[in-house]
Amino acid sequence: MNIQVPDHISSIKRYQPGKTIPQLQEEFGWEKVAILWNNENTLGYSPKSKEAVIKAYDTINYYPDPISEDLREKLSKKIERPKEEIILGNGSESVLMLTIRALCSGDDEFLTSGGSFVIVYNWARINNVRCVSMPLTEGYGFDLEAIKSRINRNTKVIYLANVNNPTGTMISKAELEDFMQNVPDHILVIVDEAYFEFSESLHEDFPNSLKMNYSNLLTLRTFSKAYGIAGVRLGYAVGHEKIIESIAKTKLTFEPTALAQAAGLGALEDTDFLAKTIENNTKGLKYFSTELTRLGIQFVPSYGNFIMTAWKDQKEVDKIFNGLMKKGVLVRPLAGSLEHCIRVSVGRPEENQHFIHSLENV
Numbered sequence: 259m260n261i262q263v264p265d266h267i268s269s270i271k272r273y274q275p276g277k278t279i280p281q282l283q284e285e286f287g288w289e290k291v292a293i294l295w296n297n298e299n300t301l302g303y304s305p306k307s308k309e310a311v312i313k314a315y316d317t318i319n320y321y322p323d324p325i326s327e328d329l330r331e332k333l334s335k336k337i338e339r340p341k342e343e344i345i346l347g348n349g350s351e352s353v354l355m356l357t358i359r360a361l362c363s364g365d366d367e368f369l370t371s372g373g374s375f376v377i378v379y380n381w382a383r384i385n386n387v388r389c390v391s392m393p394l395t396e397g398y399g400f401d402l403e404a405i406k407s408r409i410n411r412n413t414k415v416i417y418l419a420n421v422n423n424p425t426g427t428m429i430s431k432a433e434l435e436d437f438m439q440n441v442p443d444h445i446l447v448i449v450d451e452a453y454f455e456f457s458e459s460l461h462e463d464f465p466n467s468l469k470m471n472y473s474n475l476l477t478l479r480t481f482s483k484a485y486g487i488a489g490v491r492l493g494y495a496v497g498h499e500k501i502i503e504s505i506a507k508t509k510l511t512f513e514p515t516a517l518a519q520a521a522g523l524g525a526l527e528d529t530d531f532l533a534k535t536i537e538n539n540t541k542g543l544k545y546f547s548t549e550l551t552r553l554g555i556q557f558v559p560s561y562g563n564f565i566m567t568a569w570k571d572q573k574e575v576d577k578i579f580n581g582l583m584k585k586g587v588l589v590r591p592l593a594g595s596l597e598h599c600i601r602v603s604v605g606r607p608e609e610n611q612h613f614i615h616s617l618e619n620v
């Protein structure tokens with residue numbers, strides 16, 4: 259093959275999917291399974307969301323509404339921001355990628371922390387944008403002082419995950435306000451709040467960046483976590499109208515799909531399901547911290563729907579991961595600077611117990 263692939267693409271390692279759940283089930287013959295490796299909502303999804311999708315299926319011979327008008331209107335009322343400041347995409351991952359594509363070029367730099375959401379580094383590189391990562395603090399949080407001190411004339415976008423995935427740490431309201439006041443307003447600050455619905459009920463000082471008034475702040479939210487519809491891919495960004503307009507220019511014409519828009523509209527109707535999900539998570543996190551403390555396992559207090567445990571080294575992580583896998587508990591061993599850590603999502607009570615009992619045995 260003689261076609262030249264540009265260096266910034268050829269240097270990227272292709273995503274290597276592991277075995278599927280049915281393949282693993284066949285290999286290990288599990289009696290009980292707890293899928294706790296992707297921070298999904300294992301309670302399921304709202305029946306209202308399902309109903310809306312089934313209804314929308316009747317019109318899937320037509321293209322979807324390219325500007326998700328109904329969903330933006332509904333969201334606009336919920337979050338109290340004008341619909342012109344909202345854009346939806348195929349998951350918040352897509353909106354993040356589109357933002358980089360829309361804003362960065364040439365020598366522009368994307369500044370963030372190491373030990374954060376793995377996908378963001380890739381999207382910067384795929385878009386040929388230099389990604390600069392500062393180390394995490396000793397407590398596994400974003401080091402906002404270090405990030406501020408690294409700003410230079412090429413810095414174009416700063417990415418903060420609040421809470422941070424995979425560490426579960428949060429940036430407080432006062433810290434975020436202070437940060438925003440010290441970042442020049444020609445730099446876009448993306449605050450990724452994928453776990454917001456959980457976080458705000460776990461800590462009274464958790465900031466809602468949608469209520470902060472900065473023209474250079476872009477908030478990312480998703481329907482994949484608390485709303486439980488990760489499989490249809492639906493997320494959104496909220497920010498200044500001009501930023502949203504630029505992102506809209508880079509988006510696939512018919513993103514997100516009609517079924518995703520319907521699923522989102524249905525999900526927003528169901529406050530009971532959301533409340534149940536949040537309650538399950540708060541209880542699950544409490545259970546994890548009590549049990550991990552009892553077992554003498556180090557962990558980082560979390561404000562998301564997952565918790566990060568820390569071990570001696572990667573060898574120990576591999577042993578725990580493989581041992582849990584044999585028992586039907588799927589967790590996430592981490593890489594890079596966090597290769598001594600394992601992240602586990604909060605599941606249903608029986609899944610959480612299966613994890614703790616299996617861990618005790620391993």
Ligand SMILES: Cc1ncc(COP(=O)(O)O)c(C=O)c1O
Binds near residue numbers: 351352452493
């Ligand atoms: C911090 C963070 N942002 C974004 C996402 C992706 O969300 P979506 O499913 O909307 O693409 C995740 C998923 O794990 C995440 O942890």
